[in-house]
């Protein structure tokens with residue numbers, strides 16, 4: 001029993017060394033779930049980075065996580081924490097208290113797109129993504145939308161900072177409005193000279209511009225660590241769960 005337990009515990013780590021960490025289908029369903037859970041947690045924490053697809057064998061796990069209720073619970077709790085934090089701040093009310101939101105999988109949900117694309121088990125496909133984006137049909141993530149409505153009905157300046165190109169402004173605004181995001185102080189998209197920049201570099205520079213314009217960024221919410229790290233990150237950051245893809 002002791003030997004079995006020890007093997008069970010060290011097997012994934014042996015596999016990391018041998019490069020087959022994600023070839024875990026032989027371990028049975030419960031062990032697979034445990035290893036996929038461990039991967040998801042470490043990806044959320046920013047320990048596992050640079051991945052192009054989710055681990056082999058974890059598609060069903062990610063599907064269950066996204067659709068089975070846990071994802072919604074995790075996002076709801078994050079939103080409650082953000083609401084609690086925002087409600088306790090003594091903001092000046094001079095129009096310079098700012099909250100920054102990412103758009104994709106922060107305000108707008110792309111679960112339906114990813115459910116048709118194996119929950120990130122296949123590499124990002126730009127042409128199918130653009131087709132989806134052109135529909136401007138991504139629904140709001142409801143709990144985040146609720147928080148957004150609280151902010152815009154108060155004294156907050158709300159900025160949307162997205163990795164989407166300026167060329168996509170029209171379809172982006174259409175989707176935002178259709179999903180209930182009708183008011184913002186700024187919608188910031190990538191300009192031509194920013195197209196090649198990593199999200200973290202581009203977004204940091206744009207947040208710094210807001211600060212230079214006198215805005216106090218109290219909160220910053222995004223589904224990627226590249227939304228939330230770098231500089232001028234904001235007083236607090238809130239990470240929306242997303243185990244489906246990684247953006248540097």
Ligand SMILES: [Mg+2]
Nearest residue numbers: 102104105223
């Ligand atoms: Mg995003």
